Amino acid sequence: MISVVAQYKLDVRCEDDVVVVRRKARQLAQLRRLDPFATAAITTAVSELSRNVLVHGRGGIALLEEVSDGTRYGIRATFEDQGPGIDNLERALAGGYSTTRTMGLGLSGSRRLVDRFDIQTTVGKGTMIRVEKWQSA
Amino acid sequence: MHTRYMRILKFDELELASRRAFFCVSDADLQRLAGLRPFAERHTKEVVDAFYELLLGHPETAKFFPDELAVKHVKKLQSEYFLQLFEGRCDLQYVENRLRVGAAHERIGLSPQWYLGAYRRYLEVLRGCLFADYGPAEAVAHLESITRLVFFDMSVAIDTYIAANVDTIGRHQLAIRELSTPVIRVHERILLMPLVGTIDSMRANQIMDTLLLRVVEEQARHVIVDIAGVPVVDTKVADSLIKTTAAVRMLGTQVIVTGISAPIARTLVQLGVDVSTMHTRARLQEGIELALEMSGKTIVDRARVGS
Numbered sequence: 001m002i003s004v005v006a007q008y009k010l011d012v013r014c015e016d017d018v019v020v021v022r023r024k025a026r027q028l029a030q031l032r033r034l035d036p037f038a039t040a041a042i043t044t045a046v047s048e049l050s051r052n053v054l055v056h057g058r059g060g061i062a063l064l065e066e067v068s069d070g071t072r073y074g075i076r077a078t079f080e081d082q083g084p085g086i087d088n089l090e091r092a093l094a095g096g097y098s099t100t101r102t103m104g105l106g107l108s109g110s111r112r113l114v115d116r117f118d119i120q121t122t123v124g125k126g127t128m129i130r131v132e133k134w135q136s137a
Numbered sequence: 138m139h140t141r142y143m144r145i146l147k148f149d150e151l152e153l154a155s156r157r158a159f160f161c162v163s164d165a166d167l168q169r170l171a172g173l174r175p176f177a178e179r180h181t182k183e184v185v186d187a188f189y190e191l192l193l194g195h196p197e198t199a200k201f202f203p204d205e206l207a208v209k210h211v212k213k214l215q216s217e218y219f220l221q222l223f224e225g226r227c228d229l230q231y232v233e234n235r236l237r238v239g240a241a242h243e244r245i246g247l248s249p250q251w252y253l254g255a256y257r258r259y260l261e262v263l264r265g266c267l268f269a270d271y272g273p274a275e276a277v278a279h280l281e282s283i284t285r286l287v288f289f290d291m292s293v294a295i296d297t298y299i300a301a302n303v304d305t306i307g308r309h310q311l312a313i314r315e316l317s318t319p320v321i322r323v324h325e326r327i328l329l330m331p332l333v334g335t336i337d338s339m340r341a342n343q344i345m346d347t348l349l350l351r352v353v354e355e356q357a358r359h360v361i362v363d364i365a366g367v368p369v370v371d372t373k374v375a376d377s378l379i380k381t382t383a384a385v386r387m388l389g390t391q392v393i394v395t396g397i398s399a400p401i402a403r404t405l406v407q408l409g410v411d412v413s414t415m416h417t418r419a420r421l422q423e424g425i426e427l428a429l430e431m432s433g434k435t436i437v438d439r440a441r442v443g444s
Contacts, residue, residue, distance in 0.1 A: 015337050015338065016337075019335050019337075022368075022369055023368075026368070026369075036398075036399070036400045037399070037400045037403055037404075039400070040369075040398075040400035040401060040403070040404045041400075041403075041404055041407065043368075043369050044369055044370070044371045044404045044408065047369050047371040047373075048371050048372060048408075051371075051373060095409055096409075103372045103375070103376050103410065105372045105408050105409045105410060106371075106372050108409060109372060109407065109408030109409050109410070110408075112407045112408070112409070113404065113407050113408065
């Protein structure tokens with residue numbers, strides 16, 4: 001049973017917001033004593049996914065949560081946008097494909113960086129991505 | 138300063154017309170105000186005195202008027218300011234005048250709250266004078282015209298404060314941008330660019346431009362880019378490093394990226410970023426050694442050579 005200890009809702013409307021969300025994620029990871037590797041992983045994933053919200057989703061929100069399963073702490077980050085959605089999710093998750101002439105590794109890379117990765121996307125409606133990174137056992 | 142603010146605010150004939158329309162400052166209002174000029178002249182002293190009574194009665198604003206002479210001086214300016222309301226004009230020159238006053242307030246650090254509060258007092262005293270000199274219906278009509286121009290004035294004054302802040306932020310950004318991409322010559326034909334802080338799109342471009350220019354200028358063979366001070370190396374940062382490396386390479390110069398911590402190395406591999414096109418080293422010192430080695434030089438420990 002996972003409980004939410006605290007949550008922070010942040011807007012993602014411009015590039016500066018991406019920095020704010022990412023800094024908050026790092027701060028929470030350090031507060032909840034994730035090791036340096038896990039901290040770098042969740043911070044980088046949050047950076048990628050919040051930039052996705054901005055670039056592909058035309059802005060949206062990021063919800064950062066400190067979570068606990070009773071024995072360990074973790075950081076959960078949820079990103080929501082009302083953008084165009086992802087029409088070929090398989091291709092986007094495989095990596096190396098980009099619609100904006102960048103590396104195309106944001107989504108696939110983030111998925112490898114975290115312990116849990118959920119995505120819901122509807123073409124024309126938007127995208128919701130939720131990731132979790134936990135203290136190592 | 139105020140002309141610069143006019144530019145920042147893009148205050149031109151078009152803006153003036155739309156703002157006058159929004160604040161309902163019509164030509165009839167201006168005519169009415171011009172007609173009130175004798176009334177205004179009669180009451181200038183009363184209004185201005187009441188105005189400074191309020192300002193001098195509060196420590197937050199009293200500190201701006203250290204002595205009698207200062208008070209006398211600002212009262213004179215204030216009287217002119219007051220009478221300008223009754224000149225029957227509201228053109229660009231009028232706005233410029235108002236901006237000048239706003240800029241002066243901003244310069245001495247008088248914040249908008251005191252300005253707005255003091256203007257309220259202005260209106261209060263004026264209302265009393267109007268109802269004393271005119272019948273109720275006429276006084277109300279006069280007051281309405283005055284209120285329109287006064288609110289127009291306040292909008293310009295608030296804009297001045299905003300323009301001043303925009304101006305300050307712009308200057309700071311420029312300063313930060315210049316500070317944020319230093320290129321240091323560490324040895325003959327070896328350059329070092331230490332990166333510190335967040336790398337956004339604008340900075341990524343600036344890093345590339347600065348580096349390319351300096352490489353050509355210094356005829357550098359090796360460039361060390363130290364990223365120890367970059368908090369997060371995500372695909373965006375990695376992408377800009379890879380592109381910068383490719384561009385610098387076209388000039389025949391090698392890039393060595395240093396300051397890569399263990400968590401960053403692991404994160405980049407998990408992200409799937411291919412850094413095989415770049416020379417990388419964990420520490421700056423190793424990067425310098427590599428650059429020297431590649432240019433056929435070594436650092437020698439003299440004590441050890443002697444023994």
